[in-house]
Every structure is written in C-alpha cells, then in structure tokens.
Amino acid sequence: MRRFSWLIPWTLALGSVQLVACGDSIPESLESPVVVIGVDSADWVWIDQHVAAGAMPNIKRLYEGGVRANLASLQPPSKSPTIWTSIATGKRPVKHGIAGFIDNSGRPENQSGRAAATYWEILGGLGQPQAVIGWWVTHPATRVNGALVSDYVQYYDGRGKQLPNATYPPELADELNDLRVDPDTITFDDLARFLDPAIAHAHAEEAEKVLGELKWIYAADETFRRIAKHMYSPGKYDVFTVYFRGLDAVSHAYWRYYKPGSVHLMADPWLREMLADLIPRYHAYVDELLGEILGYIDPQSRVLLCSDHGFVGHVSTKRGPSLGVGMHRDDGILVMNGPGIRKAATLDRAGVKDIMPTLLAMRGIPPSRDLDGHLLGDAFEPAVQKWFDALLADAVPSYDAFLVRADDGGQADSQVEDEILERLRSLGYID
Ligand SMILES: [Zn+2]
Numbered sequence: 001m002r003r004f005s006w007l008i009p010w011t012l013a014l015g016s017v018q019l020v021a022c023g024d025s026i027p028e029s030l031e032s033p034v035v036v037i038g039v040d041s042a043d044w045v046w047i048d049q050h051v052a053a054g055a056m057p058n059i060k061r062l063y064e065g066g067v068r069a070n071l072a073s074l075q076p077p078s079k080s081p082t083i084w085t086s087i088a089t090g091k092r093p094v095k096h097g098i099a100g101f102i103d104n105s106g107r108p109e110n111q112s113g114r115a116a117a118t119y120w121e122i123l124g125g126l127g128q129p130q131a132v133i134g135w136w137v138t139h140p141a142t143r144v145n146g147a148l149v150s151d152y153v154q155y156y157d158g159r160g161k162q163l164p165n166a167t168y169p170p171e172l173a174d175e176l177n178d179l180r181v182d183p184d185t186i187t188f189d190d191l192a193r194f195l196d197p198a199i200a201h202a203h204a205e206e207a208e209k210v211l212g213e214l215k216w217i218y219a220a221d222e223t224f225r226r227i228a229k230h231m232y233s234p235g236k237y238d239v240f241t242v243y244f245r246g247l248d249a250v251s252h253a254y255w256r257y258y259k260p261g262s263v264h265l266m267a268d269p270w271l272r273e274m275l276a277d278l279i280p281r282y283h284a285y286v287d288e289l290l291g292e293i294l295g296y297i298d299p300q301s302r303v304l305l306c307s308d309h310g311f312v313g314h315v316s317t318k319r320g321p322s323l324g325v326g327m328h329r330d331d332g333i334l335v336m337n338g339p340g341i342r343k344a345a346t347l348d349r350a351g352v353k354d355i356m357p358t359l360l361a362m363r364g365i366p367p368s369r370d371l372d373g374h375l376l377g378d379a380f381e382p383a384v385q386k387w388f389d390a391l392l393a394d395a396v397p398s399y400d401a402f403l404v405r406a407d408d409g410g411q412a413d414s415q416v417e418d419e420i421l422e423r424l425r426s427l428g429y430i431d
Contacts, residue, residue, distance in 0.1 A: 027384045029340025030364050032300045036241040037293060038087070038135065039286055040080055041248035042333045043310030044070065046283060055284040058291035059335065062303060066337030067379045069347035071355075077309035077328045080248065080429075081109050083352055084136035084308055089116040090356030090371035098137050101430050108420045110139050111150075112406040117399050119359045120144055120241065125402040128238035128363055131231055134224040135243045140165030142404040146237055147172055149227055151245075153180065154220035155420055179226040183212075183219040191218070194281045199274040210271065213253045213426065214278070221246035225289050234298045238363060244289060250282045251311045252327065252427045259313060302338030302362060306355055336376075340384040347378050366394040 050056045074083050074093065085098040093099055097115035102108055114137065120130040124145030132138060132148045139152035148168040153176070155163060167173045188200040188207065191214060200207035221244050228242040257267060257275035290305070297303075310329030334350050353373030360367050361375045375392065377385045424430045 026364060027340055027387050029302075029338075029381075029384060030362065030387075032302055032339050033237065033298055034239045034359060034362055035293065035297050035301045035303045036239060036359065037290065037303065037305045038084065038241070038243035039247055039305065039307050040243070040245045041251055041309060041311045041328070042286070042307035043329055044331070044333055045310065045329070046279075047333065050280055050283045053280075055280060056287035058287045058294060059305070062290070062294070062305065062337045063335045065343055066303075066335060066341050067345045067347055069334040069350040070331040071306055071334040072349070072351040073309040073328070073330050073332055074352060075330075077330050080308055081136045084243070085114060087306065087308065087352045087355045088118040088120070088135065089114075090119075090353050090367070090373040091116045092353065092372045095372070101424050102421070107417055108424070109137055110406070111137055111142055112140070115403070117403040119356045120146075120148070120239065121404055122360065122399045122402045123239055123363050123365065126365060129236065131237040131240045133228050133231065133242040134245070135241060140406050141168040142406050144168055144404070147231060149176065149224075149231075151243070153227070154223055176227050176230070179223065179230055181219040181222040181226070183216040186215040186219055191215070193285060194218075194278050195274050199270055203270055207274070214250065216423070217246045217249045217253070221289065225292065228293065229296060232296055239359065240297070242293070244286065247282055247286050248311070249427055251279060254278050255313050255327065300339060302341060303336065304355070304359065305333070305335040306352075307332035308352060336379050340381055341379055342381055345379075347376060350376055361388050361391060364391070366391045366396065368397060368399045369395050370398040370400070
C-alpha cells in the first residue's frame with residue numbers, strides 16, 4: 001500500500017483508526033496539493049453572461065476541465081461571516097458559534113467565538129501544512145501548521161497603526177507590510193480598469209465621495225492578491241486557501257448604477273455613465289485574480305473555487321425595488337478541477353457545508369461524524385469515489401480536539417473595530 005507522510009502523524013494522533021482498512025492503495029491523484037479560492041457572492045447567473053461575452057476565460061477553463069455546481073447557501077443567505085465559517089467547519093451555525101457580522105455585545109464577530117475546528121486546523125494538526133489568507137472571522141490569528149493571514153490585515157489604516165494578532169506567526173505581519181495597498185493612495189487613474197477616469201476628474205469632488213468605497217474594496221482585494229502571490233511556494237503547503245471579498249462589496253455598493261433601468265433608482269447621468277460597467281468589469285478583475293493564481297500554482301494542484309451565496313441585484317418590495325443584504329441569492333457557485341476530479345461534469349446538488357468534508361477526503365482524511373455536510377463523492381472519478389467509500393467507513397466521531405482557541409491577547413483594537421463596524425454599516429451589512 002502506498003503511504004503518505006501525512007498518514008504517520010494522523011495514525012499517531014488517532015491511534016485507534018486503522019487506515020489500512022481502506023484496503024486499496026490511495027489513488028495517486030490524492031497526493032496533489034489543494035488550492036481553495038473563495039469569492040464572496042459569485043453567482044452563475046452573472047458569471048455565465050460574462051463568460052459568454054469572453055470576459056471570464058479562466059473560470060470557463062476551470063469548469064470545462066472539471067466540475068461545476070450550484071452551491072446551496074445557508075438560510076437566510078445573508079451573513080457572510082457565518083456562511084464562510086460553515087464552509088470552513090462543515091457545520092451549521094448553531095454548532096460553530098459565529099452567528100453573524102456582530103456578536104451579542106455589538107462588536108464584530110471574531111475567531112474567539114468559533115466553537116468548531118476548521119479544515120486547516122484539522123489537516124494542519126495531522127501534519128499537513130496550511131496557508132490561509134483573508135478568510136472571514138480569522139482574527140485574532142491563531143496557531144496553525146503553516147501560515148494564517150487574517151481578514152483584519154485589510155483594516156490596517158496605512159498611517160502607522162499596526163493591528164495586533166493580524167497573522168500567524170506574528171512576525172509574518174512585518175514581512176507582508178509592504179504588500180498592503182492603502183486605499184488612500186489609489187487615484188482615479190488607478191481605477192481605469194473599472195471606469196473612465198476622465199468622468200471622475202470632471203466631477204472630482206463628488207466622484208471622490210462615490211468612489212471611496214471602490215478604492216477601499218479594490219485595495220483589500222489587491223492586498224490579498226499580492227500576499228497570496230508572495231506566500232505561495234510549490235510544495236510548501238498541502239492546502240493553500242485564499243479569499244476575496246470585493247465582488248460582494250462592489251455589488252452591494254454599486255449595483256444600482258449597473259442596472260438603473262431595472263431598479264428604478266435614479267442617479268445623475270454622469271454617475272450612471274461612469275459606473276455602468278463597474279459590475280461586469282469587477283467580474284473580469286476577479287477572473288484575472290483567478291488566472292494569476294492558476295498561473296503560479298503547481299499545475300498538478302486540485303483547485304476548489306466557491307462562493308457563499310449568489311447575488312440577485314435587488315428585491316421587489318411593496319414600496320418598490322430595494323437594495324440591501326436581501327440582494328443575496330440562495331445559490332453560490334462551486335468549481336473543482338484537477339487530478340482525480342471529473343471533467344465537464346455538473347453536480348446535481350452541493351451545499352456550503354459539503355466543502356469541508358470534501359476537502360478532508362481530498363487530503364486522505366475521513367470526514368468526522370459530527371459534520372453537517374457530506375463528502376461530494378460525485379465530483380470525483382470512479383476509482384477515487386471507490387476509495388472514498390472505504391475512507392468513510394473509518395469516520396471518527398469528531399475532530400474538534402483540533403480547534404485552536406484564540407489566545408487571551410487576541411482582543412482586537414477597539415478603534416480598529418469601530419472602523420470595521422463603520423465599513424460594515426456603509427455597505428449595508430449591519431444597521
Ligand atoms: Zn453580500
């Protein structure tokens with residue numbers, strides 16, 4: 001039987017489990033590293049339109065050579081911190097403890113409130129190095145076998161204020177400092193990929209206000225793009241995870257200008273002209289982010305791309321069209337591609353809680369019985385599916401012993417928390 005180095009710590013950690021029970025040797029495809037890419041609010045309804053227009057070639061390549069699915073969100077599909085935590089833990093919110101954007105005391109939810117282990121904690125604990133970049137609710141950064149760059153890295157204000165516990169190990173923050181993009185340094189011309197800067201210059205004062213949100217959103221995605229590229233190194237991490245929030249935030253802030261006719265939200269003609277193509281162009285930018293990552297990762301990698309929910313644009317209410325967090329659609333997206341994964345296939349059903357057990361299995365680890373999600377066996381070639389069937393027979397009750405509690409020193413700076421609350425409010429996430 002073929003053995004992997006990671007099986008040794010696994011066997012040591014849970015001596016009662018007999019992996020040899022699987023009988024058949026582990027399929028070679030399970031040896032390849034996994035790259036997880038999270039894109040908040042990505043939705044097939046819009047992506048398929050932009051693919052048809054030739055604007056998203058990388059995601060097209062990825063699903064044509066792999067599998068795609070609608071990814072059912074939680075109900076209601078409104079709270080990204082909750083949903084991304086379900087994606088990472090395979091559990092319902094009542095089990096993982098992250099109920100929304102803010103906790104009972106009105107402060108932003110942070111990692112101290114999480115009560116279930118993530119796949120990076122479990123796989124890392126079993127000897128498989130992990131990189132986690134930008135994922136929701138990962139501040140204060142906790143110990144991981146590898147590196148963790150918390151989502152709070154983007155809240156650094158660029159004016160000398162260092163955020164404690166931004167990364168693990170802590171000294172990684174210094175290494176990444178120069179990769180951060182300060183929104184205040186972004187000019188109208190830097191936004192030329194999204195809009196015509198000449199219009200912005202012609203209405204400079206007003207444009208400055210309207211585009212403040214976009215500068216901030218773009219700066220955050222660029223920050224994590226640069227950090228991911230800097231941190232990736234072939235063979236260094238068994239699972240490399242990176243998350244981008246910009247598409248969701250841009251959709252919330254600027255959808256009204258994209259389809260003003262259908263939403264009946266009136267805006268000055270120059271504003272509509274300047275921002276009319278922002279939503280499709282941000283999709284194209286997300287596809288470029290994807291293309292860049294696909295360009296530098298080990299070509300033998302298995303890629304899993306997902307979103308937490310889709311985006312509907314606006315909802316009709318008795319008082320007319322309305323924009324807000326209710327703009328989310330139930331179905332997000334899932335794409336998987338790489339060795340051992342089926343090609344040009346569509347999965348009948350998949351949900352956000354299924355990602356985590358699927359990732360464990362992809363790294364040779366049986367999902368535990370306390371998970372609410374299920375391994376997406378249909379995504380894999382028959383030989384791999386067969387091996388997974390045997391793997392499932394080895395299921396242990398729980399991996400929550402791998403949960404890493406946030407250290408006491410991990411309290412966020414209250415000024416930074418205030419800034420976060422302000423941002424969440426301005427995007428309509430909270431009241
Ligand atoms: Zn959203």
